[in-house]
Amino acid sequence: MLPNTLAELAALFLKGSVSVLSMRCLGTTHQHIEHHNQLAAAVDLHATRAAVIVPIRMSATSLHLTATISASARCKLAHIDRTLLLMSAEENNVKGADEREVSDEELKLHQEDMDSIQERLEGLMHDHLGEFPVDDESPIAVHAAEIARSHITDGTRKGHQRVIMAYLAYHLKRDPSWDPMAVTGNTPKDIREFILQKCGRSSDGYEGRKYSTAVATRAALTLWYRSIRPDESSIDWHHDRNSGTCRGLPTRSRLVSEFMVGLEKTKAKAGEVSKSARALSREDMHRLHDLCLDPKLTAAEQRKGVVRYAVYLMAFLMMLRIEEALSLEFSSINKIPGERTYFDVRLVTRKSAQTGVPHVWRLWSNDGDPKMCPIRAFIRLSMVYGPEDRTGPLFLKLNQFGAVTSESMTNPVLSRALADDLQALGYADWSLFGTHSFRRGGCQYRIHVMKWSVDMVAAWGGWSQIEAITMFRYFYSPQDNHEFMIEYDNNRKRMKGSRE
Structure with a gap:
């Protein structure tokens, strides 16, 4: 028979009849035990002649009570309290793990949407080409265009070239020593910075483009980094901080994905609706x-x-x-x-x-x-x-x-x-x-x-x-x-x- 009260539970525990696991199954966590006076009252106060005053923490209200109990009972209660504290910490860890898993699942779903959009990129590019002008004739822009054309040779990819050219020119103007062909641990940050410049709020000094522009930009940069590193994995990203080695596509990094998820939510709050792949009926x-x-x-x-x-x-x-x-x-x-x-x-x-x-x-x-x-x-x-x-x-x-x-x-x-x-x-x-x-x-x-x-x-x-x-x-x-x-x-x- 299961104990009905905390007093019965404590008595069984002191006799060794209730394990920590069964206590947890009964829902007895550190947060749930709010009546330590019941727990103390259930202890055999006649186990020894010597009685001591023991402070017992009341977890739910952070108050402290005192109870007169035997020394052996005090040890038992201290063990209960430590056990429940450990269980509480474990539950918090589980909660944190669940939150991480939910976040990972959200990023995975976002990446699926990005993969789907990548498939229909031509139409998306066509809709946003006007946001990447070609009238910049500065030496840096001309150099960026030459680099883009030399690696994206397919004639159907002219729209991608314009996005890539704008990306390269943006960073070369800010830092002439920036290497367009390099892929480092900072590359995801470079991608994030450029997309923010295009799609951040105009009130903050950015261009204020739509979320679909961010999607088109990320897709075009995926093509760029695939073209300059064709032998790398196209489904993940890994940066070894110790060796500095980078593997995969920087556009698939967690940093870029989290930024895109946040940008989408920001745009949605502003009334902009993004479109993922529609279901077939x-x-x-x-x-x-x-x-x-x-x-x-x-x-x-x-x-x-x-x-x-x-x-x-x-x-x-x-x-x-x-x-x-x-x-x-x-x-x-x-x-x-x-x-x-x-x-x-x-x-x-x-x-x-x-x-x-x-x-x-x-x-x-x-x-x-x-x-x-x-x-x-x-x-x-x-x-x-x-x-x-x-x-x-x-x-x-x-x-x-x-x-x-x-x-x-x-x-x-x-x-x-x-x-x-x-x-x-x-x-x-x-x-x-x-x-x-x-x-x-x-x-x-x-x-x-x-x-x-x-x-x-x-x-x-x-x-x-x-x-x-x-x-x-x-x-x-x-x-x-x-x-x-x-x-x-x-x-x-x-x-x-x-x-x-």
Whole structure:
């Protein structure tokens, strides 16, 4: 039987019947024990003839009480107090760790948005080129332009060149000894300073540009540092303070990410709304299905469409980042011979993996919505690949004749294909979608269409409690599907529908 009062609890503890762990399970923390007089009263005051006066701290009010207790009881109470203090400190540490994890999750989600924006950078650049003038003919500006052009040679990247040129010229004017080709521990600060100059409040002496200008600037500088350090990782940043060695992209540093998150919040408070990648809906997926598998296409284009739509569907149904979908291998698929209703998918590594246990999905056939059926998608895929036993990447590139190659599809290729597909469908807002739109849309599909509960979606996505930030952002976005909001409170309409 569990003790009902602190007095009973103290008595059991003094007898050795209650461990520190069980005390904690009962919710008895240092902050909760506000009645040390009860605790003292429960102590056997007749354990010894010698009695002493012991001050006992009252934690909740910072008061001190006194109680007459035995020496042995005093030792026991002192042990309780020390234990509870340690438990309190541990709880504070856990709270601090949770806050750090929440902050890390927010930065991770922000970086996902940045990756998505990077995919639709051309349109973003076009919208902001006027904010990076080319009429500066000073020697430093001319020199900066030459440096930018020598490394960004693609003719379609003229907009990026202008942003990069402005960045280089800004720092060279401030410090002629600044090295445009160097990447040091100060490079993230240089990036932050330039973006602040462009997008800080005009009342503080900055240019006051929109948050989207900051996003375009960061994306262009990502291209710049990729071009001058092509062999470095493009997904992280690490600076060794001892050796001074820098690895990865400075635009992905925590300093830059935290600054961008703060800038976005500042702009939002001022009434500016930023746009992350919009979610794809089930109807969007139906249209992509019809486009990719259009019988009017050439045989080669149809074969490419089969592979492309299979990636789209897997990312959507499994709520994957697109790079996770593309990382699937033939060995990731486990189909029991003769089983026609489902197959299992195992993803060995995930960005958000919480344990060493691989995440497994079981995907079932969908006769009610054939366009969303994973079994049908894989049957078509096997028809394209032929009877040959294959290993390695599951989603392979096809050449211009529709022949299967040994190369895996890549994120940039799929991103361009999605943009082309949405434009072919006539989407005027195609630039608002990116490869992260499948993950967002898949999450909303499970909630709104399949009527899953939140805990089901969390388990399916492999999300921890900390990643609830990500889940909520996927459930709800100001850009997504609110055209029927005017009917949300129409109870009469819903009641009528329920009777039908």
